Amino acid sequence: MATQILVQEIIDFLGPDLIEVYGEFKNLYVKHLKPLSSVDRDTLDWVNPSIVNKQEISEKSNARVIIVDSDVQYTKKIASQKKVLIIVDNPKLTLAKIGNNFFVEKYEAGIHGSAVIHPEAKIGDNLYAAANVVIGKCHIGDHVVLHPNVTVNDGVIIGDHVSIKPGAVIGYDGFGYERNEKGDLTKFPQVGGLIIGDYVDVGSGCCIDRGSLGDTLIGFNTKINNLCRIAHNVEIGENVVLAGHVNISGSTIIEDNVWVSPCACFRGHQRVGKKAIIGMGAVVTKDVPPGETWVGNPARRIER
C-alpha cells in the first residue's frame, strides 16, 4: 500500500472540501494514519472537532500535517514548528475520505480458486470472492466484495458495492414452525427471497434469512455489524446502522436512518420509525415512533 503521499495529492483530492491550507507543503508527504497515542512525524494527523483543547493538541502533535477545523489557529508556535494545517469543516469525515482513498487496501476483482459458484449465478463486474466462498444460483451486482467462507443461497439478489465479511450466511431458510395434530413442530415453507441494496455492508458471522412467502429487504447503504441475525420478512430501510449481536425477529420493519446499538433485540411484526435510536441491550417489544430513543428490558422511551 501507499508509502508516501504528497500533501499536494491530498489537497488535489479534497477539492471543494478544502477551506484553507497553512504552512509550506512543497514536497512534504505523509506515510500513514496512527492513533493519538502513537502519532509520529510521518502521520497524517487530525483533531476531533468535538474536543475542547484542539489548539493545544495541534501544537503538541508530533505530526507535520494535521487536519483540523477552522477553530484551530495557525499560530506562531505552529508556524515555527513548520507544521501544515489543513482546514476543513469536518476533519473526521475528511480523514475517512482521505484514508479510504490513499491508505486502505482495495480488494482487486478476482475469484479465488476454492470459491464454489453455481453455474447459473448471475455475477456482475469486478466481483472479489475470497477463499471458500459459496455462491448459489443468485444475482450479484457490480463491485461486490465477498470475504472468505461467505455463503450466498439460491435466489438472493445482491446490489452493487456490497461488502460481506467472513462467515456470513446470506439468504437461507427462516425459522417458522406450526404444531401439527400431535403437537410436533412442522416447518412452515420458506420460499421467499432476500434483496440486499447497493452499498450495504454485512458483518462477519451475520445470518440474514430469506423471506417465508415474501422477501426480506435490506435497504441502500445500510451497515450491519458482526453476528447480527435478521429473520425472514424483515424490512430494513436506508442508511440504517445495526451494531453487533443485534437480533431482529420476523416481519419487523426498521425504517431509514435508525441507529441500533449492540445486543438490542426486536420482537417480530413491529415497526421502528425513522431516525429512532435503540439503546444497547434494549428488548424492543412494541412499535417505536420515529425519532424516539428507547432503552432497557423491556425497552421504554427516554428523553435524550
Place this chain on the structure above:
Amino acid sequence: MATQILVQEIIDFLGPDLIEVYGEFKNLYVKHLKPLSSVDRDTLDWVNPSIVNKQEISEKSNARVIIVDSDVQYTKKIASQKKVLIIVDNPKLTLAKIGNNFFVEKYEAGIHGSAVIHPEAKIGDNLYAAANVVIGKCHIGDHVVLHPNVTVNDGVIIGDHVSIKPGAVIGYDGFGYERNEKGDLTKFPQVGGLIIGDYVDVGSGCCIDRGSLGDTLIGFNTKINNLCRIAHNVEIGENVVLAGHVNISGSTIIEDNVWVSPCACFRGHQRVGKKAIIGMGAVVTKDVPPGETWVGNPARRIER
C-alpha cells in the same frame, strides 16, 4: 421446482385433512405461494383462522384457490368469482404441509467435491453435504442435510432427518477452566460427546459443544434458530424451540416443549420445566417450573 399444481393433486394429498371443497376445480391449478400483499390469480392462498375478517379477505383475494377453515362461507359472491374454497381445520398447518410437499425444493442426496469427510465417519443413507462441509470421525444418520461450511467434530452422533444450516459448529470442546496455583486458567478436559436426535434443525452459525465428561443432548424434533450457543452437558428435550441468539450455559436442562424467545440466556446447572415459555432477552438465573412464563433481567414469572 413446481410450476403448475392441479387442485386435484392437492386434494389427493390432503386425504382425511380435507373437510370440504367448494367450487369447480377440474383442470384448475396453482403456481406458487405468496404473501398477503402480493397474492395473484395463480397463488395458493390461505386465510389465517385467528383473524376477524376472514370472510372479507376470502372475498377480496385475487387467488382462485383459498384454504380456509369452516367459518368461511361459500357465499354467492365467492361462487360468482369462480373461486375454490378448500376447508380444513388448520389452514396454516395445511398450507405448511402442502408447501413442503409441492413448493419447497428438496436437497438431493450427494456430497460436494469440496466436502472433507473423515474416512472412518459412519454416514447413513442420502446424506446431502454441501460445499466445504467438514465431517470428523462421527456417526450421521439417514436423510441428513448439511449446508455449506458446517463442521461436525469427531465423536458426534447425529440422528435421522437432521438439518444443519451454514457455518454451524457441532461438537467442539466446551469452555471449562480451573485456576492453577499461580491463578492462571487451565483447561478442564472436554472429552464428552454430543448426541443430536432425529428431526432436529440447527440454525446458521450455531455452536453446540460436546460434553466435558458426559454428553450434550439435543432431543427429538427440537428446532434451533441461528446463532445459538449450547454449552457442554446441556440437555435439551423434545420439540423444544430455541429462537435466535439464545445462550444456554453448561449442564442446564431444558425439558420437552419449552419455547425460548430470542436472546434469552440461561445460567448453568438450571432446569427449565416442560412447556415453560421464556421471554425475549430474559436472563434466567434460576430453575423455571413447568408451564410458567418468565421474562426480564433477571427473569421473573409473569401471568400470561
Place this chain on the structure above:
Amino acid sequence: MATQILVQEIIDFLGPDLIEVYGEFKNLYVKHLKPLSSVDRDTLDWVNPSIVNKQEISEKSNARVIIVDSDVQYTKKIASQKKVLIIVDNPKLTLAKIGNNFFVEKYEAGIHGSAVIHPEAKIGDNLYAAANVVIGKCHIGDHVVLHPNVTVNDGVIIGDHVSIKPGAVIGYDGFGYERNEKGDLTKFPQVGGLIIGDYVDVGSGCCIDRGSLGDTLIGFNTKINNLCRIAHNVEIGENVVLAGHVNISGSTIIEDNVWVSPCACFRGHQRVGKKAIIGMGAVVTKDVPPGETWVGNPARRIER
C-alpha cells in the same frame, strides 16, 4: 487415545502435587473419565472438594481410583473395597492436569490440503491448520491450533499456543462510519492491527476485529467462549474470561483477571478494572472499578 493408564504413571506425573496415596495400586489402571452419573470400575473418579458428603461419595463410587482432598479418610470400608485414594490439594485442578495429559487427544501439527495460506504468512513451528482454514499475510506463533473454517486476516499477530475454534473470524475490519454531507454513512478507515497473546483460546464463531488506526489487543492466557464479538481497538488483559455471546464495543479496556458472564455487553470507551465480575446479560454503560461485581440492564454494582 489412551486405553489403559497405570496408576503408577499418574503418580509419577503428579510429582509434588501428590500428598498421599492409599491402597494397593500395583498393576492397577484406569481407562477413562466419566461424569458422576456414569462412573464405572475403570473410571478415574474425583470428588469435588466443595461438596459436603465427600466421604460418602467416595465410598459409593464404582471406581477403583479416586482423586480426593485430605478431608476424605481412607476408612476400613474404602480399604475393604480395595479402592485407591489419591490425595491432593485441589482434585478438580489435578483431574484437569491428568486429563489433559493422558485423556485429551492432541492435535498433531500439520496443514490440511484444503487450507489456504498466503505465501508471505510467517508461520511458527507445529501449526495445526484444519480443513478450509484461511490464513492471510500474518504472523502466527508456535504450537497454534486453527480449527476448520477459521479465517485470519492480513496483519494479525498470533502468539504461541493459541487455539482458535471453528469459524472464528480474526482481524477483519471494524465497524466505524461517519455521516457525510448528505447524511449517508461513510466508512472510517480500518487500518490497525490485532495482536493475540500466548495461550489465548478463541471460541467458535467469534469475531475479533482489527483496530481502526491503532491495534486491538488480547492478553496472555485470556479465554474467549463461542460467538463473542470484540470490536476495534478493544484491549483485553491477561487471564480474562469472556463467556459466550459477550459483546465488547470499540476501544473498551478489560483489565487482567476480569470474569465476564454470558451475553454481557459493554459500551465503547469504557474501562473494566482488574478482577471485576460482570453478570450474565449485564449491559455495562460505565467504567467498572476493580474487583466489583456488576449486573443488570443497565448494569449496577451489587454486593456479592
